[in-house]
Amino acid sequence: MTKINKEEIVSSVPQRGFFGQPKGLFTSFFTEFWERFSYYGMRAILLFYMYGEVVNGGLGIADSTAKSIMAVYGSLVYMSGIIGGWIADRLxxxxxTVFYGGVLIMFGHIALALPFGKTALFVSMFLIIMGTGLLKPNVSNIVGDMYRADDIRRDSGFSIFYMGINAGALIAPFIVGTLGQKYNYHLGFGVAAVGMFIGLIVFMITRKKYLGLAGTYVANPLEPHEKKGVFAKFGIGAAVIVVLGAIGIATGILTINRFTYLVSFLAIIIPTIYFIVMYRSKKITNDERSRLLAYIPLFIAAMVFWAIQEQGSIVLADYANKRTELNFMGIDIASSWFQSLDPLFIIILAPVFAGMWMKLGKRQPTTTRKFAFGLIFGGLSFVVMVIPAIIHSGGNTLASPLWLVLSFFIVVLGELCLSPVGLSATTKLAPAAFSAQTMSLWFLSNASAQGINAQIVKLFKPETEIAYFSIIGGIAVLLGVILFMVAPKIQRFMKGVR
Structure with missing residues (x-):
């Protein structure tokens, strides 16, 4: 089914039924709800599991190495979206693609739930990386399929969808985190697997009735004569990677630290190549080429923002575990619970932002200026952490948990200006022949950010806190101001897309 036009797809989806949005938003909302429950539940305890002492059920990995692995893991999760986008667009x-991705994710969490140490950890990481690459960019692309390009509900719909993502992320640390930290890490990981299983059931039961033709077509299918050659190249490439990896590990050449440097390099070079290939493709029009150019500064802004936001599960998680008073007003707090702050604030504020964009209509800020606001708020979320760093310099006293609450709140203001808007903008600016792959490119902004994080999180120590938070936060604020100033020029390259 490769020749379906946009109007046929939109018409096949019931357009009213889920908060005034297309009914298919229900399917995407709850699929992502449970997928994010499983992922963020696992991530809430993964850092502590890795650097925790073996006698306490952890793996005993060095602190700085564990932080770097967390960033590399996040980078590869989003980098694998390239594969998912290609499979969706061409096969x-x-x-x-969403369904098969969910299956791989579920088995990944099952592997982590088994008490087989570092072997289970790396098997699980591989399965979840591949599964998330198949699922995450494509479920967002299905949402885009349900709206006409000029539908004013579009940004609001993506905000509601984003609220579903964060609803799953909100409850996961309380359930998975509590079970993992207070009872047994593997029990927590097992509950994450159950969450993904529920998501698959929801998707299978509702997709035929609610999604219509959305996501059923192959945008740029391989020609029969192309398939054999492509599959052969993939097979040879995979074999070469496996052999080189095995040799590198056996000889000691491929260490964890060297692997993190490799991933950081790939996180920058892959999106660069991606932009070049799409820009030079004969399958896109001149207007699409212009929009692609406008997308580059948005990508860079998103990359800087995510570099800060994603440190919530690494640097701020470590800060919560080691530098924060975990008894507040007589209540004992688990350090993993702080991972619920970001989704909690999103759930509270997402309807406010969605309603605000709807009310403002054509008077709302342009996409570029929304990105600028997002970047400024992201920077400020780190700048405020300079204050407790100064007050508690030297690491002799513990900071109030309210500082972390404030930091997470500010970064969420930026996230709601940038992330759902970025999803929507990507579906509007994407060249038709690269629709799913452009969504993968959007998620590569996060991969690039975490690839950079894999190197810089190693620098975070009690004695470097002041410089760490102030330099990174200050750079983000400055870039946000610059983006705001050049926004009108960028908008002109979008060729009518606001």
């Missing part, structure tokens, strides 16, 4: 369509 299966987005619906089928």
């Amino acid at each position: 299966l369509g987005t619906q089928q």
